[in-house]
Amino acid sequence: MKKIVALLLAAMLLMSCAALADQAEGLQKDVVVLFTSDVHCGIDQGFGYIGLAAARKAMEEAGNYVVLVDDGDAIQGEPLGTMTTGEASIELMNTLGYEIAIPGNHEFDYGMDRFLELTGKANFPYISCNFNKEGELVFDPYVIKEFDGVKIAFVGVTTPKTLTSSTPRYFQDDEGNFIYGFFQDETGEGVYNAVQKAVDDARAEGADYVVVMGHMGNESECEPWTYADVIGNTTGIDAFLDGHSHDTDQVVMKNKDGEDVYRSGCGTKMEGIGWLRIAKDGALSTGVYLWTNKISAPELLGLENDMNAAIENATASLNEKLNEVVAKTAVDLVINDPEAVDSNGKKIRIVRRAETNLGDLCADAYRDQSGADIAFVNGGGIRVDISAGDITLNNILKVHPFGNAMCVIEVTGQQILDALEWGAHAIPGENGGFLQVSGLTYEIHTYIESSCTQDENTMFSGVAGEYRVKNVMVGGEPLDLEKTYTLASHNYMLKNGGDGYSMFAGANILQDEVKLDNQVLIDYITGTLGGVIGEEYENPYGEGRIIAVETAPEK
Numbered sequence: 001m002k003k004i005v006a007l008l009l010a011a012m013l014l015m016s017c018a019a020l021a022d023q024a025e026g027l028q029k030d031v032v033v034l035f036t037s038d039v040h041c042g043i044d045q046g047f048g049y050i051g052l053a054a055a056r057k058a059m060e061e062a063g064n065y066v067v068l069v070d071d072g073d074a075i076q077g078e079p080l081g082t083m084t085t086g087e088a089s090i091e092l093m094n095t096l097g098y099e100i101a102i103p104g105n106h107e108f109d110y111g112m113d114r115f116l117e118l119t120g121k122a123n124f125p126y127i128s129c130n131f132n133k134e135g136e137l138v139f140d141p142y143v144i145k146e147f148d149g150v151k152i153a154f155v156g157v158t159t160p161k162t163l164t165s166s167t168p169r170y171f172q173d174d175e176g177n178f179i180y181g182f183f184q185d186e187t188g189e190g191v192y193n194a195v196q197k198a199v200d201d202a203r204a205e206g207a208d209y210v211v212v213m214g215h216m217g218n219e220s221e222c223e224p225w226t227y228a229d230v231i232g233n234t235t236g237i238d239a240f241l242d243g244h245s246h247d248t249d250q251v252v253m254k255n256k257d258g259e260d261v262y263r264s265g266c267g268t269k270m271e272g273i274g275w276l277r278i279a280k281d282g283a284l285s286t287g288v289y290l291w292t293n294k295i296s297a298p299e300l301l302g303l304e305n306d307m308n309a310a311i312e313n314a315t316a317s318l319n320e321k322l323n324e325v326v327a328k329t330a331v332d333l334v335i336n337d338p339e340a341v342d343s344n345g346k347k348i349r350i351v352r353r354a355e356t357n358l359g360d361l362c363a364d365a366y367r368d369q370s371g372a373d374i375a376f377v378n379g380g381g382i383r384v385d386i387s388a389g390d391i392t393l394n395n396i397l398k399v400h401p402f403g404n405a406m407c408v409i410e411v412t413g414q415q416i417l418d419a420l421e422w423g424a425h426a427i428p429g430e431n432g433g434f435l436q437v438s439g440l441t442y443e444i445h446t447y448i449e450s451s452c453t454q455d456e457n458t459m460f461s462g463v464a465g466e467y468r469v470k471n472v473m474v475g476g477e478p479l480d481l482e483k484t485y486t487l488a489s490h491n492y493m494l495k496n497g498g499d500g501y502s503m504f505a506g507a508n509i510l511q512d513e514v515k516l517d518n519q520v521l522i523d524y525i526t527g528t529l530g531g532v533i534g535e536e537y538e539n540p541y542g543e544g545r546i547i548a549v550e551t552a553p554e555k
Contacts, residue, residue, distance in 0.1 A: 037070065037267075049092055070093065073107065075118065088314045106165075130158060154213055155213065157195055160181070164497065184225075219426075222245075235257045241263075396518050420469040433498075446549065461502070
């Protein structure tokens, strides 16, 4: 009997040890991935970096493992970035303790050399499975974090639209050949294959979960590289933490094998903190914490932590100059619809698909300051509203944060028509290259499908069918396709092919980078307008320069 009891006790001990071993191999605490995207230097807006630090600390004190990552477009978009060419943002991200980041399209806005220099200053790795130089990856495609023996792989991927939504010249050699790219092609297969290889390699390395950090978005102009395109053409991804389109959508969709994949967006300017929770039992969930008050969370709640001093140091030297009042406006100048909101209660951005009074103002500034016949400003280059009242230097720098410079070129009427057609190709969807105009008016017949074509680098290559842009009038006269006009815009579009505007390549340059875009706007408002923006810009939807025609005329 004693021998039997001893055997039973030994068996129970072995079973207990096995159970403990099994438990040791699993998560002892939930893993929470906090992610930001499209911060655009909005470090003191919404939750702000102070609020983000508080959120991470609260998650850790609640008994979770916490990983902090960023999905791109962190270092550009506010004077803090413009006046330090991104370095202040990297320093703050170091202080905050980011663990992984990926490049967004605007990480490249200070030039390739500067971006690569900044990644060297970061205390965290940048990853990307598709950003390459002549076919060789610039960064590691993924990193693996391990918790209690459980491996979580993070895979980075960036939209190929970066080639035209940043400055194309930065991705080219001295002869104008693209040497940097994102495995772009017309089918999307190049990106899908790059993602699939990274996922498969991570799984082969023992990853139990695969999380994609994407800067892909949901905009129609980003097809075939949206998050939905990637998820629908790959397998093995558990969650897709996404940026670029500034949305806060939470989606569960099927992958190529019909399995569920969680997709989460977190907005822009620190309005949201996205999260992915991997529970101890293996269950996944995603969501976003939103801060919708005009007053930031740190200011309203009096939050204090290590980030307060870091942010104060970063911004103190800029504030005096930035708060200088340079003009006044009697009307609200908008990029968002002043009335409509989406299902999440957020304002709807219209400057990338329709005329607005701020779009008119910016285009007028270029035409006035250059003396050109026509002026174009891309809607994606007009970033924030200006409320009625005093206008500070900070307000204007936020409208035009990219540091582009005014140029004037000679173009034919055909080039003008092609540019308008290309700018309208995504309507009714958004397009950062949508043209706000001065010196002309035009109609977009939206019942006609766009027949614009583009090459493998997403540059305009022609119009295959009927033009949807019609009735273009310049100075009250019909556009003459054979006539030569002078066109003002900035170097991003006219010299560097920004937003895919290849039709201007090789044009005769009459004025070459003569003045920064924000200075163009300042000089127009303070000089030509006498420092006051008045009733001529009172209609938020502009003065009728761009008309959408939704139904075909009766024959």
